[in-house]
Amino acid sequence: MNGIVERFNKLLDLSMDYLEDGVRKEHHGNEAKPEIIEEDSLDRVESEIAACSRCRLCENRIKTVPGKGVLHPKVMIIGEGPGAEEDKTGIPFVGKAGQYMDKWMDAIDLRRDRDLFIGNIVKCRPPGNRDPHPDEIDACRGYLDRQIRILKPSLILTVGRIAAQVLIGSSNGIGRLRGRMYDYKGIPLIPTYHPSGVLRNPESYRKPVWEDLKAVRKFLDSL
Ligand code: SF4
Structure with missing residues (x-):
């Protein structure tokens, strides 16, 4: 209580x-x-994103990727931006990294259709999967904050360096940021590595990611 x-x-x-x-x-x-x-409402935010030209990322996108999942999710997962598959489909984390992340979630008994909302810092694909630029992040940030207010997730899980740095407000690398819980506007936040980074270097990153996922499960079990 x-x-x-x-x-x-x-x-x-x-x-x-x-x-x-x-x-x-x-x-x-x-x-x-x-x-x-x-x-x-989420629909309102989504329709504004679909028509958005607030930054240069609108120029080469095929589809906007506003995010997808349930209202009031147990966990809101936030990455940095859509990749090629996401740009084609408009659905977040559907490529190889996304399928791998689904396995992470399965391991701690979380499912997209029941427990999660998955989105990104920027809603349009940066060309060649480059990092989003600071002015692009600033232009897009309002959509994410509105989504968070509407969704009211129990916990935010950032994946990768950019999402962690933006929401924690730090320039430290993800290796230094992970391993503890933060607060984002009253919502607990746990940062971890991006699944694509873990796929590239499983020897280095699998163990710390598992520690972070256990922290997520432990927090949810404490509610
Ligand atoms: S990345 Fe965000 S701010 Fe930039 S055009 Fe897409 S929706 Fe608009």
Whole structure:
């Protein structure tokens, strides 16, 4: 019960963010029913992304990849950006790395269709799978933050260096960032390696990823 109260209080803290962004509610002292200015939704965010030209990544995309999964997921997985398969299909993490990540999730009893929402920092594919540039990340960041507010995941799992650095607000490498839990706007966040990195170098990364996945399972079991 204490955990629920603590989480509730954290969600209340988020109300300041809502006010600043003007997308949720306006509070008027002790009024029982806050006025709803505008109800945001995943569909709305998705349709805005589909029409977006806020950065140069719109120029070469085939499809936008807004993210996919269940509302109020146990875990929201966030990578850096779509790859070639994702660009073709509009679905996140469907290539080899995504299939490998499904196995990670299976190992800790989590499924895409029941427990997860999977998305990326940027919603359009960077050419040649290069890292997204800072101005592209800044241009796209608002969509991700709106998705997080709407989804209210129990936990965020970032995969790879870029997603961890952006959400933790650090320039440290993933090897230094992983191994502990952070807080992102009131939501616990665990960073780990990207599945494509683990596929390239399993000897180095499989063990720490398994430690991180066990931390995810342990946190969920504690709720
Ligand atoms: S990456 Fe994000 S900001 Fe850039 S065009 Fe795509 S949806 Fe818009």
